[in-house]
Amino acid sequence: xxxxxxxxxxxxxxxxxxxxxxxxxxxxxxxxxxxxxxxxxxxxxxxxxxxxxxxxxxxxxxxxxxxxxxxxxxxxxxxxxxxxxxxxxxxxxxxxxxxxxxxxxxxxxxxxx
Amino acid sequence: xxxxxxxxxxxxxxxxxxxxxxxxxxxxxxxxxxxxxxxxxxxxxxxxxxxxxxxxxxxxxxxxxxxxxxxxxxxxxxxxxxxxxxxxxxxxxxxxxxxxxxxxxxxxxxxxxx
Numbered sequence: 001x002x003x004x005x006x007x008x009x010x011x012x013x014x015x016x017x018x019x020x021x022x023x024x025x026x027x028x029x030x031x032x033x034x035x036x037x038x039x040x041x042x043x044x045x046x047x048x049x050x051x052x053x054x055x056x057x058x059x060x061x062x063x064x065x066x067x068x069x070x071x072x073x074x075x076x077x078x079x080x081x082x083x084x085x086x087x088x089x090x091x092x093x094x095x096x097x098x099x100x101x102x103x104x105x106x107x108x109x110x111x112x113x
Numbered sequence: 114x115x116x117x118x119x120x121x122x123x124x125x126x127x128x129x130x131x132x133x134x135x136x137x138x139x140x141x142x143x144x145x146x147x148x149x150x151x152x153x154x155x156x157x158x159x160x161x162x163x164x165x166x167x168x169x170x171x172x173x174x175x176x177x178x179x180x181x182x183x184x185x186x187x188x189x190x191x192x193x194x195x196x197x198x199x200x201x202x203x204x205x206x207x208x209x210x211x212x213x214x215x216x217x218x219x220x221x222x223x224x225x226x227x
Contacts, residue, residue: 004156009168012192033214034219042217042220043217043219043220044220045214045216048214055158091156091157093157098206098214099144099145099215102147102159103159104158105156106156107154107156109154
């Protein structure tokens with residue numbers, strides 16, 4: 001298995017634009033997590049899915065953020081409109097049963113100018 | 114609310130030293146604790162996982178201990194090498210809404226000097 005795959009690796013966009021981050025979890029994993037990492041706040045859980053259903057989105061900072069998981073092999077995190085304070089590294093992780101085989105992707109470094 | 118703290122935030126040591134990284138958490142009702150390593154520009158890699166019923170886990174030069182009652186874990190690295198330079202994060206799992214998720218510490222940035 002190629003692991004958790006995220007795209008793009010880097011994204012630079014202008015303030016106000018829509019940004020879509022993508023994630024392909026490990027095949028067979030039933031949990032998918034989206035995290036945001038910044039120097040100030042560390043690694044924060046934004047939202048997670050179980051069997052494609054959002055379970056806890058309490059970490060999503062604002063209505064500008066939305067996440068979907070249309071099937072077991074794909075998820076998106078969308079920011080619309082983007083703001084400079086959204087600049088961070090966004091990680092996707094997947095696991096089996098919530099805690100088994102917790103595997104992170106390489107992240108998407110987002111810069112909003 | 115579970116809070117995870119790691120001390121020190123940064124550490125620089127000469128090659129060959131044994132060192133200890135600390136992690137503390139406020140709520141002892143955890144399911145397990147996991148130590149991760151993060152290299153610059155990369156994702157997190159799991160190093161050691163300790164179940165709540167366990168006291169320690171070992172993998173090569175790494176040893177992690179867990180004291181749930183005091184809300185503490187330590188990661189011991191023996192005979193450190195320049196290749197150990199990375200950020201080390203601990204994460205505790207808690208149960209919420211019938212499922213489990215991890216809360217991460219802010220990490221310890223380790224630099225091992227050749």
